[in-house]
Amino acid sequence: MSLEVLDPTGELQPATRQRVARPSSLEGKRVAMLDISKPRGDVFLDRLEELLTARGVRVDRFRKPTFARPAPRAMMEEILGKSDLMVEALAD
């Protein structure tokens, strides 16, 4: 006989979403740059910002208060509202 057990998981049914299409060019796009506050994330993003602004791309910088917690909701919403693309610096 088969055994009946109870599901120990959260029983979530994750929604599958279509990935946003890769832009063919950065022209007219707004790029968010998120530093999670790990050491040297700023080094990486500073240089990237320099390269992108030199090409006329508009960049907005964001920084999480701490890498040890998820980004505050207000920050996520601001990024969503303002940007077409985001680059996140996760590294040490």
Add this chain to the structure above:
Amino acid sequence: MSASALPDGIVAFVKRDCPTCVMVVPVLAELKESIALTVYSQDDPTFPQGTGPVDDTELEHSYRQGVEIVPTLLRVRDGRVVGSLQGWLRPQWEELTGVRPLGAGLPEYRAGCGSLTVEPGMPERLAARFDRGRLASRRVMFGTGEDEFEAAYARGWSDGLPVIPPTPERVLRMLSGTSRNPSDVVAVVPPDLVECTVEKVAVNAVLAGCLPEHLPVVLAALEGACSDEFNMHGLLATTFFSGPVLIVNGPIANEIGMNSGVNVLGQGNRANLSIGRALQLVIRNVGGGKPGGVDRAALGSPSKLGFCFAEREDDSPWEPLHVERGLRPEQSAVTLFAGQGPAPIVDQLARTPEELISTFAGCLDAVANPNLALGFDAIVVVPPDHARIFREAGWTKARMAEEVNRRLTRPGRERGRGAHGIAEGLPDALAGADVPKFRPGGLYFVHAGGNAGMFSGILTSWVNPNGGGSNPVTVEIRK
């Protein structure tokens, strides 16, 4: 037949295995002649002969009526129970049935026997069968012939060790360990931010190997883990080693047989091991936090399987941890600390508190990195052989923390970046300041361990709130 369909008149529940039931057979036969009587037989559908018994060997009727003793007699009017008795007591039977005299030649009184519905394991089995609505979790059927333990691995429910299959019977038994409603939400569990009910905690407590009496500790621990202050999401996601370390205080520790003595941080005690594991399985299964997924630990730690122990309070030189953190001694509590360990402190020669605290300080200086300070906490687990030295000198926990920090306070530049050839270190802004190793309240002492051995153990932390990390949390355990 549903519970509301009880026939009017007198309803009796009996079993052949009960001498009192056998004794009252002539009485039942007599009643059958004179009044509306329905007899339910729990073990032998032909018993008692001459009464036209209803087969209740499935025990559904007995379960639904909450029968605990046989014989049980009910008086039913319009489908509702309006009177009841258990066992044999002549005047009671006469009053309930309205027939007298009854049972000529029988003794005046004889106690009944236990109903089959209350045999060990039976209440849960019957509840699982006849009260399916009590549990809301999705039912999973393992395949016929599928090994149940392999099936649990295959579904990703295990931390790598075998888990106990969470059958409805086992989960119902687990739920008997708490007075809380199975549908109560205990916490919102990261990383998937899932509302976790008492029932889901119970399912995972079964997986982990807990007993029902362990469940209240797991519930309190989960509540603490999912508090904003403890920051379970960050603790899970970090590349660091840590997991939740649970320290149990108060009367419950002895009541449920927790180990606070020999090999306290090691293997061998079911409560210690399964409670810590249950919390981690909730994070894994309900919250969705799995190694390689949101759990990004570079090395992890064996203590992430589950790390739980009790403080040795009865002969401690100090106030218990939960009292230090604001609770009363008679309350039970669990304290959560984001950490790992132990790292050994060896000193078999110290005989004075000054000598021993100097050893503690020397070992604690290296926590995280000798050049880092204020960002990490520590718990020193002190067994009786070391604790004795502090007890004899009358040193309190506060005095000990102060003595450690006094030995470990130095100018920031001596822990600065590059100091001692170490790249890591305090920022230049602190170069001129006198910096202690530990933040105020960041160093704890807990009494635990076996009688012999002049060693203590350091449990080191993940980043504390100075680095945006985790603060220890203490939660009262309620049954």
